[in-house]
Amino acid sequence: MSDQSRNRILERMREGLQATPHPGSDFSVLAEKQWPPEARVKMLRQRLESVNGQVHLCSREGWVAELQNLLSGKAVSNLLYAPGTEHGSELERSWPGDDAGLPSLLSTMEEDVDFRERVFDVDASLTGTIGGIAETGTLILWPTPREPRLMSLAPPVHVALLDAVNIHNTFWEAINQRQWADGMPTNALLISGPSKTADIEQHLSYGVHGPKELIVLIRE
Amino acid sequence: MTKADFRAGAARAVGDVQLRSNFRRAMDGLMEKRAAQFADGEELERLRTLGESIRSRSLARLPELLVQLENNCRENGIQVHWAETAEDGNRIVLDILKRRNAKTLVKGKSMVSEEMELNHFLEAQGIETLESDLGEYIIQLAQEMPSHIVMPVIHRNTAQIAELMERKIAGVSYTENPDELCRIARKVLREKFYKADAGISGVNFAVAETGTLCLVENEGNGRMSTTAPKTHIAVMGIEKVVEHLQDVPPLLSLLTRSATGQPITTYFNMISSPRRPGEQDGPQEVHLVLLDNGRSRILADPELRPTLRCIRCGACMNHCPVYTRVGGHAYQAVIPGPIGEILTPQLRGLDVRGDMPFGSTLCNACVEVCPVRIPIVDILLRLRAEANSPEQGGSVKGAGAKREGKEAMAWKGWQAMHASGAVYNGLSRLLAKTGNMMPGSVGPLKAWTATRTKPRFAARTLHQMTRKRGIPDE
Ligand code: SF4
Numbered sequence: 001m002s003d004q005s006r007n008r009i010l011e012r013m014r015e016g017l018q019a020t021p022h023p024g025s026d027f028s029v030l031a032e033k034q035w036p037p038e039a040r041v042k043m044l045r046q047r048l049e050s051v052n053g054q055v056h057l058c059s060r061e062g063w064v065a066e067l068q069n070l071l072s073g074k075a076v077s078n079l080l081y082a083p084g085t086e087h088g089s090e091l092e093r094s095w096p097g098d099d100a101g102l103p104s105l106l107s108t109m110e111e112d113v114d115f116r117e118r119v120f121d122v123d124a125s126l127t128g129t130i131g132g133i134a135e136t137g138t139l140i141l142w143p144t145p146r147e148p149r150l151m152s153l154a155p156p157v158h159v160a161l162l163d164a165v166n167i168h169n170t171f172w173e174a175i176n177q178r179q180w181a182d183g184m185p186t187n188a189l190l191i192s193g194p195s196k197t198a199d200i201e202q203h204l205s206y207g208v209h210g211p212k213e214l215i216v217l218i219r220e
Numbered sequence: 221m222t223k224a225d226f227r228a229g230a231a232r233a234v235g236d237v238q239l240r241s242n243f244r245r246a247m248d249g250l251m252e253k254r255a256a257q258f259a260d261g262e263e264l265e266r267l268r269t270l271g272e273s274i275r276s277r278s279l280a281r282l283p284e285l286l287v288q289l290e291n292n293c294r295e296n297g298i299q300v301h302w303a304e305t306a307e308d309g310n311r312i313v314l315d316i317l318k319r320r321n322a323k324t325l326v327k328g329k330s331m332v333s334e335e336m337e338l339n340h341f342l343e344a345q346g347i348e349t350l351e352s353d354l355g356e357y358i359i360q361l362a363q364e365m366p367s368h369i370v371m372p373v374i375h376r377n378t379a380q381i382a383e384l385m386e387r388k389i390a391g392v393s394y395t396e397n398p399d400e401l402c403r404i405a406r407k408v409l410r411e412k413f414y415k416a417d418a419g420i421s422g423v424n425f426a427v428a429e430t431g432t433l434c435l436v437e438n439e440g441n442g443r444m445s446t447t448a449p450k451t452h453i454a455v456m457g458i459e460k461v462v463e464h465l466q467d468v469p470p471l472l473s474l475l476t477r478s479a480t481g482q483p484i485t486t487y488f489n490m491i492s493s494p495r496r497p498g499e500q501d502g503p504q505e506v507h508l509v510l511l512d513n514g515r516s517r518i519l520a521d522p523e524l525r526p527t528l529r530c531i532r533c534g535a536c537m538n539h540c541p542v543y544t545r546v547g548g549h550a551y552q553a554v555i556p557g558p559i560g561e562i563l564t565p566q567l568r569g570l571d572v573r574g575d576m577p578f579g580s581t582l583c584n585a586c587v588e589v590c591p592v593r594i595p596i597v598d599i600l601l602r603l604r605a606e607a608n609s610p611e612q613g614g615s616v617k618g619a620g621a622k623r624e625g626k627e628a629m630a631w632k633g634w635q636a637m638h639a640s641g642a643v644y645n646g647l648s649r650l651l652a653k654t655g656n657m658m659p660g661s662v663g664p665l666k667a668w669t670a671t672r673t674k675p676r677f678a679a680r681t682l683h684q685m686t687r688k689r690g691i692p693d694e
Contacts, residue, residue: 002312006302009458009512013283016520020280025273029266030470047483108500115500116448120414136473136484145498149447153440171484172469181465184296184430186496187447190488195440198480199355199371201242201378202249203398208354208406209413210440210487 030172033135040134040167041218047137051193052206054215063087063217064094067159070215071103071124076157079103080118080125082146087128087161108146119150124157131166131174133190139216140174141189149187153195158211160191164220224572226579229550230542239375239547246374247544253481254535254589271474272593274467275529278459282519285428285461286510292431296493298506306336309511313338313420313453314345316507320451322347322417326409328435328442329353330422331369331532332455332511334554335567338420349420352409352441354402361388367548369555370479370534375547409441419445419503423456424531425471426508429464433508435489436475438482443489452494452503458510459519459528471531474591478533514567514617521615523602527562529592536586536596542579551576558586562599570607571618577603648681 035043045055058066071079082088095105106122108115119125127147131140139160143149152158168174171190175181180188195210206212233239258264278285290300303309317325325342327333327349339349339360351360355372359365362384366372373381378396385401386394392404421442425434433454435442446452462468476482495502518524537543537557548556553564553573561580565573577600586596606614607622614620637644655677660669680688 002301002303005304005308005512009302009304009510009516010283010286012512012516013286013458013519016516017280017283020522022277022280023273025270025277025467026266027270027466027470029263029270051482051486116414119501120410138484138488145500148499148501149443150501153443153447170469171472172466175465175469181429184432184465184490184492186491186493186499186502188432188490188492189443190484190490191486192484192488193486195438196486197354197402197439199353199358199373200381200398200401201376202246203378205399205402208402208439208441209352209409209444 027172030170033170035134035169037164040169041164041220043134044132044137044167045218048193048216051137052196053137053193054213055218056216057218057220060219063161063219064091066217068102072101074157076103076123078106078122078124080106080108080122080151080155082108082127084109084146085128087126091126108148108151115148116150119148119154122155124159125151125155126159126161127151129160129162131168132162133168133171133174135170136192138171138190138192141191142185143187143189152189152191153210156207156211157213157215159215159217162216162218164218224552226551226575229552230546230579233546233550238377240545242375242377243544243547246371247538250480250538254478254538257477257481257483267470267474268591268593270470271591272529274462274471275531275592278462279519279525279528281463282458282461285463286458288428289426289431289461292428293508296431298431298493298508301507301509303509303511306511306513309336309455309509309513310338310341312509313455314342316451316453317347317418320418320505322451324412324416325349325418325420326352326412326416326445326449328419328421328437328445329356330420330455331555332422332457333420334366335513336455336511350412352413352445354405354439357405357409358384361385365549365554367556368534368537369532375549413444413448416449418451418453419449420453420455421446423454423460424475425468426456426461427465427468428461430492432465432490432492434468435491436472436485437489438486440487443487446489446491447502450503451505453507453509455509455511458512458515475531475533478535478589478591517617518566524566524599524616526594527566527599529594530559530563531592533591535589535591539585539589541581541583541585551579558596562596562603565603566616569618570603570616571621574607574618574622577607645683648683651677652679652681
């Protein structure tokens with residue numbers, strides 16, 4: 001049935017479209033959006049904060065200490081992370097034992113543990129990002145087998161690491177510079193703040209389905 | 221069920237004070253937020269030109285792009301299905317679910333599935349479908365239609381939602397705290413996401429070049445529905461395809477800024493394949509259902525084709541002086557407001573919804589804000605003409621359905637009167653004498669005077685007056 005439908009639909013369209021010209025597109029309005037690197041960091045931060053994201057600047061080495069600082073005051077008893085990634089290894093190396101009052105680390109790769117069960121159960125997660133977008137205050141994530149898709153969605157607190165050098169001016173620039181069209185991952189994500197809704201009389205509520213808190217550590 | 225009729229729906233809605241204040245507040249807010257996003261008028265116009273060119277190009281190349289999309293999706297492991305009608309689409313979805321033995325479904329927001337009345341169809345087959353967008357969840361509880369394409373429950377205020385949730389969800393007590401209401405919904409829906417056998421979503425843009433399905437949302441329920449269950453079924457109208465990945469950013473920017481005044485939504489979710497080896501989550505099967513349901517017919521007519529450029533931002537309704545006063549339910553259609561007035565009659569036929577193109581003042585506000593510059597007013601006029609055209613005179617389904625013999629005759633008379641100077645002079649003199657004696661409330665004038673005041677005829681015609689003043693008659 002589907003095959004015949006397909007051919008009939010396509011036939012109708014081809015007949016109806018005979019010799020319709022294809023207009024070209026001028027992307028200069030996007031290409032012109034260029035800011036210096038420091039301005040990009042500032043814009044991204046400002047935009048994310050305006051939608052209730054929490055942004056902290058730190059040094060290339062200092063991010064684990066910053067994270068410990070941030071989490072020690074929170075009711076977060078565990079943190080899901082991806083061992084085997086660069087940031088996962090750095091985290092393991094400098095995370096103190098259980099009696100330090102910090103959340104315990106839970107791995108995404110533990111044998112005999114169903115990831116799906118785990119990710120719906122943890123208090124917080126840490127993921128990397130492949131970059132950011134200044135114009136819109138956005139994180140770009142390409143989830144991997146070690147850092148799966150639900151990690152940035154199911155836990156109530158999501159911590160994301162972003163390297164300042166990877167902040168693009170626009171989404172359009174990121175797609176073109178990094179040649180996304182040559183090979184897309186299973187899932188590519190843009191995240192611009194914690195989950196939210198305004199469906200109840202325009203009142204903004206956070207964490208309706210995804211994280212209530214999005215914490216971004218920008219490594220400069 | 222009685223025949224859907226905008227005029228009756230609008231009359232009812234105008235009398236509902238609560239409804240009108242709910243809409244007024246919401247629409248004022250949305251208009252302000254959009255305006256703040258487009259403070260730079262030049263940027264807006266350049267973006268609109270770009271957006272229009274992308275959507276026009278996509279439509280001009282639609283058959284090739286759909287085949288390209290199909291090939292790339294298949295290569296990525298996404299199964300593609302074609303549906304000519306809503307019934308075909310529903311069948312296809314049902315077959316997939318049956319094969320997977322799926323009994324419970326979570327749904328992300330999808331206007332196409334509303335168009336197909338998919339929930340209704342599946343429930344009759346014993347399959348539980350749960351809307352997971354908060355607004356859609358609430359209207360599902362209330363068994364209502366969405367009243368806005370972006371904010372489906374905008375017609376209800378907090379107290380009305382609180383009362384509904386208390387009544388419909390076991391163990392919930394009345395609260396007007398919106399955060400608390402969200403928390404209640406989160407709890408109910410979390411459980412469902414975790415357990416559901418399949419997830420259904422719409423598609424905002426499908427990229428032919430890479431075989432990628434893009435979804436725009438703020439809540440995360442769309443991501444949940446497309447990631448947590450084992451099977452994901454995406455349904456989309458065939459017009460949603462774009463050629464290149466780089467065509468997406470400008471459309472996304474126009475969409476979110478026009479719709480809710482956000483520079484971007486919280487989540488932009490790009491799906492290109494089912495779970496790949498080694499991956500620990502994501503559906504094992506992804507299906508894409510391509511729905512025609514009248515769209516290829518719209519495409520064939522160059523004057524009507526721009527209807528399909530729509531990216532469903534809702535700006536035309538937010539700025540419409542009619543919609544903002546009567547709300548979405550008055551239209552009794554899945555898609556209300558200006559875009560609904562042109563789309564619905566074309567999809568369903570002028571014989572079914574020929575009333576809709578008349579629910580407009582033709583003020584052009586919709587055309588001024590539409591991010592892809594759809595000439596809504598021109599299309600409204602075309603549809604009005606087709607609705608009244610002699611049988612088989614038009615290309616839209618159900619053309620001529622509103623044609624009335626008496627009205628056609630009146631216009632024929634009008635034409636004859638204006639074609640001859642002698643007849644015109646004679647008749648206008650006669651009307652100057654007797655016109656005011658014609659009763660407005662009965663006979664042929666009744667329908668016209670129902671919403672208008674009958675004009676008074678002057679005692680002398682313009683010709684008589686000018687001649688009296690000595691202006692020569694040419
Ligand atoms: S017709 Fe234009 S303004 Fe209305 S929903 Fe579609 S794109 Fe938006």
